[in-house]
Amino acid sequence: MMAMNLEIKVCMGTGGMAAGGEGVLKAFEAELKHNGLEAGFGKCSSGKVGCRGFCARDVLVDVIVDGQKTTYQYIKPEMVSRIVKEHIMEGRPVAEWEVKEDYHIFHDKQIKVVLHDCGEIDPEDIGAYIERGGYEAAKKVLSELGPADVIELVKKSGLRGRGGAGFPTGVKWEAARKSPGDVKYIICNADEGDPGAFMDRSVIEGNPHSVIEGMIIAAYSVGASNGYVYIRAEYPLAVERLRIALDAARQKNLLGKNILGSGLDFDIKVKLGAGAFVCGEETALIASIEGERGMPRAKPPFPVASGLWGKPTVINNVETLANIPCIIRKGAEWFASLGTEKSRGTKVFALTGKVKNTGLIEIPMGIPLRDIVFEIGGGIENGKKYKAVQTGGPSGGCIPEDCLDVKIDYESLMQLGAIVGSGGMIVLDEDDCMVNVARYFLNFTQSESCGKCVPCRVGTKRLLEILDRITKGEGREGDIELLEKLSQDIKLTSLCGLGQTAPNPVLSTLKYFRHEYEAHIRDRKCPAKACRALITFSISEALCKGCGACMRACPAGAITGEKKQPHKLNQALCIKCGSCFDVCKFKAVVKE
Amino acid sequence: MASLAAILGSGSMTNSIPEIEGMEVIFIIGSNTKESHPVIANRMIKAYRNGARIILADPRGIPMARFAEVHLQLRPGTDLALLNGIARVIVKEGLKNTEFIRDNTQKFEEWEKSLEPFTPEYVESVTGVPAGLIVKAARLYGGSRKAGLFYTMGITQHTHGTDNVSAVANLALVTGNIGRESTGINPLRGQNNVQGACDSGALPNVYPGYQKVNAPENREKFEKAWGPALPDKPGLTATEMFNGSIKALYIMGENPVLTDANQGHVVHALEGMEFIVVQDIFMTETAKLADVVLPAACFAEKEGTFTNTERRVQLVRKAVNPPGEAREDLSILMGIAGRIGLPASYCGAEDVFAEMGSLWQGVQGITYGRLRRGGIQWPCPSKDHPGTRYLYKTGFPVGRPPFTVVPFTPPAELPDAQYPYLLTTGRNLFQYHSGSMTRRVRQIEEHAGRAYAEISPADAAALGVKEGDVISITSRRGTIDISARVTGGIRKGIVFIPMHYAEAAANVITNNALDPVAKIPEFKACAARIEKKTA
Amino acid sequence: MITLTIDGKKTQVVGGATVLEAARKLGVYIPTLCQHPKLTPFGGCRLCIVEVKGVPRPLASCTTPAAEGMEVTTSTPQLEGLRKTVLELILSDHPDDCMTCEKAGNCTLQELAYSYGMRENRFRGERRTYAKRDANPFIERDLEKCILCGRCVKVCKEVQGVSAIDFAYRGFQAKISTPFEHDLNCEFCGQCVSVCPTGALTGKGWAKKGRQVEVNEVDTVCGYCGVGCNLTLNVKGNEIARVTSREDTWNEGWLCVKGRFGYKFVNSPDRLTTPLIKKDGKFVEAGWDEALQYATDRLMEIKGKYGPDAIGGLSSARCTNEENYLFQKIIRAGFGTNNVDHCARL
The missing domain is CATH 3.10.20.740 (Ubiquitin-like (UB roll))
Known part of the structure; x- marks a missing residue:
């Protein structure tokens, strides 16, 4: 007797698609058809879902038979026929392809609010969202609550902006509501630019309607009739799904004139950004929408008073808006019960770097960093030693081992010189040179500076030049002090958040890893053995077996030797690429 | 400017330039402000940034069009129909200023009736401007009580130029948009001291300060001041001076060969004269025909005053010496005066100005001492008077200005089978007037030294002409060869030539048919034929 | 308040x-x-x-x-320290060529560097280098001296309404650029030149004509159109070195291409320098006395022959009020005719 209901969900976020999700889904559809299975079930569906977080294991597939869910990982199209045959037709899940214990650990510590429906529903099907309670919050707001009630509720929930600054959302809405003006705007900031960050992208790819619903509620509360989603053009899938979702919402009169008979007129336009990091800064974002070059303007006036085209404007981050429907549906108290006193709710992070499990995670505010790295993340890869976590992207800072027990919330991270930021979290291990980490971020902020203000345009360039020479072994006595002074001055004099926070990676690494800087400058050594100019490779006569692997790998012809005789490395020719080190099976190549 | 003076009492700008930034609506007709009066355009842009809304009526896509909310791209020479059409909408839609009309004007009813035929649809058929735009412009201008009108030669250089000006004045009167700050009618003067030349009496019918020569009391006053008996009938206008009765001509700083309509006619007239004196800074096309040429000083080489388009008298200071033997015009004139027995020994320009002030109350209060601290706008009747920023604050010197019935008359010459194009002329940004100054500035010549005619892409295609091709343009009066500039800014059937280039002088082909009142030639519309020149 | x-x-x-x-x-x-x-x-x-x-x-x-x-x-000491850092950063990316710079002596950056006593620079590093390659004849752009203050961009947009230039590129490579790096093609009003606080924007005709300390500034009125903008002629010797306009006058310091860059006709070699009398169809140089006497004699002779109304006088909208006044007085009172006019209509 075959089962009654069958559901197959194939992960098709950008990660899933890159791993071949589309082919897997097609294979399932073909197999089901081929085996005539569609008719045999009371309800049979196979479809795409958005990112569920553990992108490293893509393609992830859920096979749900009569509510019994089995998740498979690393699925390729050619594996599909066996799953269909053994699991679906014969009732024997393919155990060897199923996710393992670590998959569950990865998820167990998480609480999914924003990502609740991501990975569960088809993001291109408004019906799937509605089926799971979607747009109920908007309906409730439009029919039962006054704008002031909604703002009160959001204030009570304690929701703070997830874009990085953590400003209380309800307070922002209230300010915009009270600003005089008949035209007001709601802008969703989806210009996610931090290197390695993909929180907002995943939310829009996985559940665009949650953001739209949040915007409708915001528009109602603030009194706005126009909305924009400012999204990077480099996110084609998110843009496409967002556009599909907007069309569907318009067809259901969830957008447009007189929404659901409430009298609210509100529609949303999509504005593509051209990939300038600074356009995530709200005043630069506004300038960009206005057709100007994305350059920040001085605040005050704040956008809530004078924003897009000089009108009161609320700019909320994707994740912030996606929280709103849940808060309305489940109540402010419920939301406030998550997290800590000052940082309520959950936060989505993009966990990357040297941990075993990388991906998108959502955790309640207040859990220790250690849990993220060593439980959700599964610890450091290859048995290496933990060195630091870098949070908050180019504006953020590093958290060393001593501080691993820090609670993840706005204030605690700030105290350590790091920030929650928009949710980037990069784990570093003993092989990472902290001077180089600072240099990496400064290189990013320097090349993304809009050039408007002097400290950011020239100051970050000079910081970068100093860091550059330190990593090249050309650091000078006094450089550390100069870095500190210039960093402080840039922070104090820069016009916008980009410049004001750009020195953070320098200051934070100086705070916890000053000895690494000193080693570079005084001893001309890179303790992490990462800075090419400061390391030498040599071949240990005692360990070398004379296999010749290093000689073949060397692109510079620096290694010579007879077969089965210890080889020699000519320092004058060595370009320090590390190829010999990587290929040697006998650890005979020494890096110092 | 004759018409505006007749209607309102003065022919100059009623507002001052800085007031432009306070205007709610700016209506520009027949003025390529951004190229011909660039710094006034700066004020308009400032107003625009302050929220002012701009209506532009011009056949071409001129630079100001970028700032215009409504651009009325009319056929050259159809301004009257357009203005009447706008007036009709204002009256019909109740946008007229009933109180102002009742208290300050006359002949409204008669005029109102005359507008009846000018329905938006009829006006569209005449001007080519969509009816909807006409209505929109009328609502914009008529809906504001703080609006300014601006016009220049695009309005006046027609056979019906006087009527055009009357029609502009009608719009201001029907809305009451005159006589207040940032509200008025503003003809923009083309040359640095046109206003001053008129003020100073370089006109055949009036003494300095617009005092009519045929009024006996004026004549007596000036005879008493100057000595000799004065003639009582008005003299000839510049254009009329080329009609044969003049035997000797004294020309100071003018180049009529290049700037008057129908060049052939002017040259012929000059050649027929017995004696010509030209006083100028360059050997102009006109100077070449002279018997005596007197080298003069340019603006940087002399003292004196200029009066700008907003009636602001400003001090001109000497910065460098004239070249060689060249002299200041004033000293040349004193030399002539002395030789013909006219007492004219002045200590300098200041002295001359003081004499003019004693004969004309409008500038009586202006002294060089005051001007050294900054310009003063006349009327300024006394030493403690601050000058007048805008006119008619306390009413009109003529009493109640009348509405003028202005029936639509097409240009004197319209396109036909033989001459199918409508040619219009104007200035460009870089060159100035006859070019006697700018064409001697190397940088300007490098950048804008080549004559051109603007034609529409459709006409270019029909003629098989590409950008830069040489075309010949022929009217009933002459032919010029000129390089073609193909631009979407101009309508099909219209060709535009800037007036600056002697080698392809637009005025070889323009029509010297005159406006019957103002005696201004019709530079702005004539019929022409275009042929592609084979290389 | x-x-x-x-x-x-x-x-x-x-x-x-x-x-x-x-x-x-x-x-x-x-x-x-x-x-x-x-x-x-x-x-x-x-x-x-x-x-x-x-x-x-x-x-x-x-x-x-x-x-x-x-x-x-x-x-405060902190504020002054921060200002010094900022100034040092600006100067770290600015050529040290004040000795040959057109703007020296009239340069805001130079004045600030002087008053803050900038000698050493802690931040010496890479400097932007650009080739000068504008083909236009009016405005010299030296982007290496540009401090990206944005005044030129703003004046072009806000005052002139042209937006011929804007910021381009990012980070240290940010610069003021024309669209797609084309040669500057604009109205050449030179408003940008007038507001540039450094030597980045100057007039092409200004080079070596005289530094600001050497020139004599004469305030006058423009000789071109009827707008009558205030001009300041910056004169060295008997030559106009450049034209500027004061910001505190009604035209607020703004000019057009003709007013700002169209002054070289004054010193043109084509200028008439001596009176000329036509003899046998050719102009012959004459003295002033001779020319004036000849002219008046001929005019009076024709007046005697045909009557005063055979004489005409064309005055000029280019001449001063005083000259126009005297001219019409001569025609009216001296020759006895009202045949006097000028080109007001043209």
């Missing part, structure tokens, strides 16, 4: 005024580079930072609106 305190002194300003405007009103000096009173605030140079009580970080006074009860301090 808003009341605020600056350096212990109370002042009142209208709503919307900036802290910098309030300070200027009090006569309190705050250094600036990017700010220009006729343009909207920019806030890029960061030299005008001040401390405001209750605000943890310094604020740019040019962009901060004055607020009721605000207590502002414009100079």
Whole structure:
């Protein structure tokens, strides 16, 4: 007797698609058809879902038979026929392809609010969202609550902006509501630019309607009739799904004139950004929408008073808006019960770097960093030693081992010189040179500076030049002090958040890893053995077996030797690429 | 400017330039402000940034069009129909200023009736401007009580130029948009001291300060001041001076060969004269025909005053010496005066100005001492008077200005089978007037030294002409060869030539048919034929 | 009105005024580079930072609106230190060629470097280098001297309405550029040149004609169109070195291409330099006495022959009021005819 209901969900976020999700889904559809299975079930569906977080294991597939869910990982199209045959037709899940214990650990510590429906529903099907309670919050707001009630509720929930600054959302809405003006705007900031960050992208790819619903509620509360989603053009899938979702919402009169008979007129336009990091800064974002070059303007006036085209404007981050429907549906108290006193709710992070499990995670505010790295993340890869976590992207800072027990919330991270930021979290291990980490971020902020203000345009360039020479072994006595002074001055004099926070990676690494800087400058050594100019490779006569692997790998012809005789490395020719080190099976190549 | 003076009492700008930034609506007709009066355009842009809304009526896509909310791209020479059409909408839609009309004007009813035929649809058929735009412009201008009108030669250089000006004045009167700050009618003067030349009496019918020569009391006053008996009938206008009765001509700083309509006619007239004196800074096309040429000083080489388009008298200071033997015009004139027995020994320009002030109350209060601290706008009747920023604050010197019935008359010459194009002329940004100054500035010549005619892409295609091709343009009066500039800014059937280039002088082909009142030639519309020149 | 305190002194300003405007009103000096009173605030140079009580970080006074009860301090050791850092950063990317720079002596950056005693620079590093390759005959752009204050961009957009230039590229490579790096092609009003605080924008005809200290500034009125803009002729010897316009006049210092760059006709070799009398169809040089006597004799002779109305006088809209007045007086009172006119209609 075959089962009654069958559901197959194939992960098709950008990660899933890159791993071949589309082919897997097609294979399932073909197999089901081929085996005539569609008719045999009371309800049979196979479809795409958005990112569920553990992108490293893509393609992830859920096979749900009569509510019994089995998740498979690393699925390729050619594996599909066996799953269909053994699991679906014969009732024997393919155990060897199923996710393992670590998959569950990865998820167990998480609480999914924003990502609740991501990975569960088809993001291109408004019906799937509605089926799971979607747009109920908007309906409730439009029919039962006054704008002031909604703002009160959001204030009570304690929701703070997830874009990085953590400003209380309800307070922002209230300010915009009270600003005089008949035209007001709601802008969703989806210009996610931090290197390695993909929180907002995943939310829009996985559940665009949650953001739209949040915007409708915001528009109602603030009194706005126009909305924009400012999204990077480099996110084609998110843009496409967002556009599909907007069309569907318009067809259901969830957008447009007189929404659901409430009298609210509100529609949303999509504005593509051209990939300038600074356009995530709200005043630069506004300038960009206005057709100007994305350059920040001085605040005050704040956008809530004078924003897009000089009108009161609320700019909320994707994740912030996606929280709103849940808060309305489940109540402010419920939301406030998550997290800590000052940082309520959950936060989505993009966990990357040297941990075993990388991906998108959502955790309640207040859990220790250690849990993220060593439980959700599964610890450091290859048995290496933990060195630091870098949070908050180019504006953020590093958290060393001593501080691993820090609670993840706005204030605690700030105290350590790091920030929650928009949710980037990069784990570093003993092989990472902290001077180089600072240099990496400064290189990013320097090349993304809009050039408007002097400290950011020239100051970050000079910081970068100093860091550059330190990593090249050309650091000078006094450089550390100069870095500190210039960093402080840039922070104090820069016009916008980009410049004001750009020195953070320098200051934070100086705070916890000053000895690494000193080693570079005084001893001309890179303790992490990462800075090419400061390391030498040599071949240990005692360990070398004379296999010749290093000689073949060397692109510079620096290694010579007879077969089965210890080889020699000519320092004058060595370009320090590390190829010999990587290929040697006998650890005979020494890096110092 | 004759018409505006007749209607309102003065022919100059009623507002001052800085007031432009306070205007709610700016209506520009027949003025390529951004190229011909660039710094006034700066004020308009400032107003625009302050929220002012701009209506532009011009056949071409001129630079100001970028700032215009409504651009009325009319056929050259159809301004009257357009203005009447706008007036009709204002009256019909109740946008007229009933109180102002009742208290300050006359002949409204008669005029109102005359507008009846000018329905938006009829006006569209005449001007080519969509009816909807006409209505929109009328609502914009008529809906504001703080609006300014601006016009220049695009309005006046027609056979019906006087009527055009009357029609502009009608719009201001029907809305009451005159006589207040940032509200008025503003003809923009083309040359640095046109206003001053008129003020100073370089006109055949009036003494300095617009005092009519045929009024006996004026004549007596000036005879008493100057000595000799004065003639009582008005003299000839510049254009009329080329009609044969003049035997000797004294020309100071003018180049009529290049700037008057129908060049052939002017040259012929000059050649027929017995004696010509030209006083100028360059050997102009006109100077070449002279018997005596007197080298003069340019603006940087002399003292004196200029009066700008907003009636602001400003001090001109000497910065460098004239070249060689060249002299200041004033000293040349004193030399002539002395030789013909006219007492004219002045200590300098200041002295001359003081004499003019004693004969004309409008500038009586202006002294060089005051001007050294900054310009003063006349009327300024006394030493403690601050000058007048805008006119008619306390009413009109003529009493109640009348509405003028202005029936639509097409240009004197319209396109036909033989001459199918409508040619219009104007200035460009870089060159100035006859070019006697700018064409001697190397940088300007490098950048804008080549004559051109603007034609529409459709006409270019029909003629098989590409950008830069040489075309010949022929009217009933002459032919010029000129390089073609193909631009979407101009309508099909219209060709535009800037007036600056002697080698392809637009005025070889323009029509010297005159406006019957103002005696201004019709530079702005004539019929022409275009042929592609084979290389 | 808003009341605020600056350096212990109370002042009142209208709503919307900036802290910098309030300070200027009090006569309190705050250094600036990017700010220009006729343009909207920019806030890029960061030299005008001040401390405001209750605000943890310094604020740019040019962009901060004055607020009721605000207590502002414009100079403290910390602020001066920060200003010095900013100035040092600007100079670290600026050529050291004041000795040959057109703008020396009239350069805001140079003055600031002098008053802050900038000799050493802690931040020496890479400098931007650009080839000068504009084909236009009016405006010289030396982008290596550009400090990206944005005044030229703003004046082009806000005053001239042209937007021929804007910021381009990012980071240290940011620069002011024409669209797609084409040659500058605009109205060439030179408004940008007039507001540039360094030697980045100058007139092409200015080179080696005279530094500001050497020239004699003569205020006069433009000789081109009827707008009558105030001009200042900067004269060295008997030659106009350049033309500028004062900001405190009604035209606010703005000019057009003709007024600003069209002055070289004055010193043109084509100028008439001596009276000429035509003899046998050819012009022959004559003395003033001879020419004037000949001219009046002939005119009087024709008047005698045909009557006064055979004489005509064309005066000029290019000449002064005094000249026009005297001309018409001569025609009317001297020759006895009202046949006097000028080209008002043309």
